[in-house]
Amino acid sequence: MSEKRIGVFICESAGGSEGSLDLRSLGKHVSSLPEVSFVRFIDQVCKETGQAQMLQALNEDEVDRFVVAACSPLSKERMLMRLAAEAGLNPFMFTIANVREQSAFVHSKAGADLKAKRLLRMAVEKCRLLAPAPYDVRTPDSRTVLVIGDGLRAALAAEEVSALGLEVMILVEEGMLRLPRFLDDALAEPLKRSEEGSPIISGQLASLDGVPGAFDVLIEGKTSGALRCGAVIIAFDPLPAKLEEGIKSPMHFEEFMASGAPLPLSLVIVVDDWKSDFHSPQAMEWAMRTAVAIRTRSPESSVRILCRDISSRGELESEQLRAQRHGTIFVRTERMPTITPGVRATVRTIDPVVGELALDADAVVLVGSDMNAGSASTCFVLGLAMRPDGMPRESKVRLRAGESLRAGIYVIDPWGEWSSADVRSDCAAVAARVAALLLSPGIEEGGAVAQVEAGKCSACLSCVRICPYGAPYVTEERKAEVRYELCQGCGMCVTSCPSKAIDMHCYSDAQIAAEGKAALKEPRP
């Protein structure tokens, strides 16, 4: 076994501009620890000159790992990874003792000095137990993006992705995209082009294997076969509300409007936003645009829109004003109206001011969604946790919007956008994230990742169940293995393994124990 040689660097700025740490004494405290090869003082670790000094020391002394006493790893880690790599070391063979933010800045001098010694000692003991971590920068194999969906979102996602220079394929169950007709030309033309441009594959997802940048997908259904892609975007539109006889759906009504038949003299559009706080404002957008279209073509027709709230935030505000100027009447109601269909239908509801209302109509259209995005089977195939609406759970929205919990699989939310223009923004945002992944010179993987010792594995599935990211799986040899390409390094699998078959790099059990022991050792002042 090769000898361990630990190099220790102490940043002269570690005491902050106040210079409140006795750095020389700090250096002396660790210089006699076993396997410590040197202690060097560096003017400023974050400056180029400082790094050049460190690089020289690393190369001269042939150390295989190093410790830096400076400020926070949260700001210095990436930089030191590059330095380690430049010195020919595994980029994870170093530790950092944060003696600035977590000692010099927060304690009085005497206390800060003693604590700095403990912190540096902990970092040395942790460093002693480091092993080269699996790490690579993998060029994506495929720059093709598979979009799954069949409506507006799928079309816009495909378009935005192509605009960034990536190949796109759209997987549609029925082989045809259903685009809303109310879209004005500015939006419709490019979508038609993208429809013609992006190959549309008719079918369903049967399975997906592999890693981001290199997914192997199997399709079944109308077409069946295998394809390779670099990323997947789940872009379902909400399913239309369930209808009773005599009540038209928006698509139905659009076909009717295009057929040349005489337009109804009295139209009631019921926007179903009573079910929950989760409603699709696009239902309102459709209602308003359709109202304007009807009133323009047939000024003698009356159009009433029934809803709980007039959701017209953002771009839709001008749509609302336009609809109102064209004489559309908005009727606010507290609950879902009862609709009695017929040649002349009756819509009964309660207006909060006027009271009970009974409206007669030649045509009733129900716009809304049944709170389902029809994506449940896709989630199941991809092994993604599902929300009650059938969409995959999105990763931390603040930090990783548009990402599912599985690396390389992205999600466009079917709710929440206020107009189709906003849908485009959402799609553009997700497309940008996909492009960042696939157009990068390489996808970084590894580092502080978990690893299974197959001999100890009881195949109990604890790790498979606990991982939020789907990284552990059971091999054909019936032992668990962690795909480090998907591992996000949280360590929950390590803790949950009943047979202690899993450990992780950079935060191993032995390292945490060693840090604990060193933390409790009283330094000689």
Add this chain to the structure above:
Amino acid sequence: MKIIGYVCSHAGYAAADLAGEERLQYSPDIILIRLPCAGRIDVVHLLKAFREGADMLFVAGCLEGNCHHHYGNHEARKRIDQAKSILEALGMDGRRIEMFYLASNQGWKFKEIADEMMRRASELGPNPLEVKE
């Protein structure tokens, strides 16, 4: 007093850094061990620390509902509860160990946690174990 805080990179550690940048002062008796996620903490680490002379231990993770790794803070809570009941069974006070939740931009909360553990430490006294060096 010897107090170890096991802090997650995303919340606890970052909040401690922020407390540093804000020069919020707390006792040097408190020293931190960085974890990738609060969910990494294991009962065995905590028991070992007591045996090696820790007076108090705490774990600081992300705010509930906001764990960067989705439910690591829930896992940590369960481990702390398990450790507490072992301590109680052994005749030690379960309050020597605690779980806290905070966000990375709450430097003030980190100081609050540090001060609370010091206050509790003076109330409970040092670890009943006499640890030989």
Add this chain to the structure above:
Amino acid sequence: MIIGEQKPLQEICAMLEGHQRILVTGCRSCVAICLAGGEKEVGILAESLRLHSDLRGRNWEVTEFTTERQCEKEWVRELSDLVAKSDAVVSIACGVGAQTIQALFPEVRVLPGLNTSNMGAPEEPGVFMEKCGGCGDCVLHLTGGICPIVRCAKGMLNGPCGGSQNGKCEIGHDTPCAWEEIYHSLERLGRLDLLEELIPPKNWLPSRSGGPRRIIRPEAVLTREEKEMRG
């Protein structure tokens, strides 16, 4: 698998009074999976015992080892070196494991750290339910795959007792009525006719009432010559 649960820590510590060199041992098989006696639990128990000892000045020396399977002599023999240095062994494997250790090492005191409970399966992570009664005369083909011996609190063989409410057994709200489950299972299978096949009064001979059960696989038993050749 076999499901068990660790004894309370105080009970284990009390059993160990008078001992000094203690080996804590677990198993990678059933007890690891029901989170009672795997290597992780061995580590936690060992550390707890060391803490107990330090707190009370007992000077215990606690070692740890997790066997592959504690019911097989070859695997248990791996404990030899550690047993030689111990005056007590706490096994958190199942009762079979503890007995195997005692049989192999007759001079060391073997203490059960686990209360072995039943044969069952995980319902959800962390929740383990009894499923099989080990009665030796299985009738699952007549009950749609649901054991009436242990999943029915009364062990009824031919239909529910009438005490269930809303599909739950009268003993408690979380226990489903097994016979209701049996009915629905047979319904899904399209075999409600099986309910009409009466299960006669149970022959309890193949179950635990007649002494330790011995089952022989003649094709695997070594003949006298084989035993002689193997030495």
